[in-house]
Amino acid sequence: MRSYLLKRLPSALLVLVLASFLIFGILRLVPGDPASALAGPDADTATVAAIRERLGLNEPLLAQYGSWIGGLVSGDLGPSYVIGGDTADLITGGLGATVELTLGALLCTVLLGTAFGVLGATSRSRWIRTAVRTVTTGALAVPPFVTGVLLVLVFSVLVRVLPSGGRVPLLEAPDLSVQYLLLPSLCLALPSAAVLGRYLKDGIERTLGEEYVRTATAAGVPPRRLLWRHALPNALPPVVTVLGMQIGQLLGGAVLVEAIFAWPGLGQLAEQGLVRRDYPVVQDLLLLLVTVFVLVQLLTDLVYAWLDPRIRWE
Numbered sequence: 001m002r003s004y005l006l007k008r009l010p011s012a013l014l015v016l017v018l019a020s021f022l023i024f025g026i027l028r029l030v031p032g033d034p035a036s037a038l039a040g041p042d043a044d045t046a047t048v049a050a051i052r053e054r055l056g057l058n059e060p061l062l063a064q065y066g067s068w069i070g071g072l073v074s075g076d077l078g079p080s081y082v083i084g085g086d087t088a089d090l091i092t093g094g095l096g097a098t099v100e101l102t103l104g105a106l107l108c109t110v111l112l113g114t115a116f117g118v119l120g121a122t123s124r125s126r127w128i129r130t131a132v133r134t135v136t137t138g139a140l141a142v143p144p145f146v147t148g149v150l151l152v153l154v155f156s157v158l159v160r161v162l163p164s165g166g167r168v169p170l171l172e173a174p175d176l177s178v179q180y181l182l183l184p185s186l187c188l189a190l191p192s193a194a195v196l197g198r199y200l201k202d203g204i205e206r207t208l209g210e211e212y213v214r215t216a217t218a219a220g221v222p223p224r225r226l227l228w229r230h231a232l233p234n235a236l237p238p239v240v241t242v243l244g245m246q247i248g249q250l251l252g253g254a255v256l257v258e259a260i261f262a263w264p265g266l267g268q269l270a271e272q273g274l275v276r277r278d279y280p281v282v283q284d285l286l287l288l289l290v291t292v293f294v295l296v297q298l299l300t301d302l303v304y305a306w307l308d309p310r311i312r313w314e
Contacts, residue, residue, distance in 0.1 A: 008301055012294050019290040023283055024065050034081040034277040055081055068283060077284050082276040083269075087284055090269055097167055098254055098265035104185035105250050109192045110243070116197025117235075121204035122227060136194035144253055148187040148260035155183060165262035184261040188253050192246035199242045203235025244300025248293040 035051040052058045056067065071078050077087040120132040139147075156164035163180050170177040207213065208231050216226060258267030266285060273281035 008298055012298055015294055016287075016291060020069065020287055021065075023286045023290075024061075024068065027279055027282060028061065030274075030277070034279060068280075072284070072287070078280050080273075080278055080281050082278040083272055083281060087280045090281060091266065091284060091288065094264060094266040094269045096169075097263060098251075098258070098267065100167075100170055100181065101184055101188065101254055101258065101263055101265060102247075102250050104181045105188035105192070105254070106247060108185050108189035109196060109246060109250070112189060112193035113196030113200060113243075116193060117200025117204060117239075118227070118232075120197065120201040121208070121231075122223070132197070136197055139190040139194035144187055144191065144256055145260055147190060148184070148257060151183050151187055152261075165260075167263055184257050184263055187260070188250055188257045191253075192249055195246060196239065196242055200235055200239050203239060204231045207231040207234045240303050241300055244296050244303075247296045251289055251292060 035048045035055060035057060049058075056064060059067075077091070079085070080087050080090060083090060116132050116136055119128055120136075123129055123132075142150075152164045155162045162183050164183075166180055168177045168180050170181075204227070208226070213226055213230060216230075217223070254265065255267035255270055257263065258265045259271065269281065270285050272278070273285065
């Protein structure tokens with residue numbers, strides 16, 4: 001397993017390097033100037049030029065990129081240009097809320113995806129299979145911002161059982177925190193759960209169609225034992241890969257969902273940074289998301305190799 005990990009590390013590092021180049025370059029192509037935003041609409045040219053010089057924006061792009069990477073390597077993210085404060089403090093302040101939302105959505109994804117896959121593959125009721133197919137198709141077809149609005153209308157306006165937005169830290173009041181977490185987690189998890197459920201359903205059906213399963217069925221092995229001891233474990237390796245990819249989708253989708261439910265995480269910080277052209281904040285946030293995604297993919301590959309030793313041998 002260690003040799004397999006060492007073979008995967010160079011490609012992961014290469015992805016991070018290329019991502020840093022792309023993030024840095026694309027942000028410089030976005031119209032707008034942090035110095036102008038910081039100086040205000042009534043500032044003269046000399047004031048804007050002085051601010052650009054103080055922020056280092058008049059240096060060559062390669063020098064700016066080197067300063068940024070050097071700060072990341074040394075652990076000094078530097079100050080925010082426009083929002084104010086230290087970039088590391090700003091990111092740390094919203095990171096806990098985003099991690100909490102992502103973990104809640106991941107739990108919903110696993111639970112709902114497993115239910116969709118098992119029911120869709122094993123249920124003998126045509127109505128249940130149709131209902132599962134309808135829910136998964138709708139979850140994939142409807143955008144999260146529409147799903148979020150519908151959830152708020154149903155559970156916060158019509159039924160009034162859950163709050164429509166905001167956040168209570170989990171460690172302060174766990175019971176109240178779960179109520180605030182449920183709707184945004186469900187909104188974020190539904191598309192990923194639908195994808196996971198479809199892959200799991202196909203894997204279970206494929207395994208149940210194997211010759212040894214039919215032989216075991218004829219020998220009188222209970223269907224439940226065949227499902228949980230044989231079909232589900234054999235369907236897991238590709239599902240684990242899909243789940244790893246969906247974690248990246250959850251991180252990216254959290255930005256939009258946080259705006260819908262007024263969740264004070266990194267999504268709101270990213271929105272402020274983009275609107276105000278705050279380069280350090282946006283650069284560090286995007287590279288952080290890419291790093292987490294790369295680490296999750298690396299962990300997914302390791303779990304896949306652990307479940308299927310043939311991957312390590314190859």
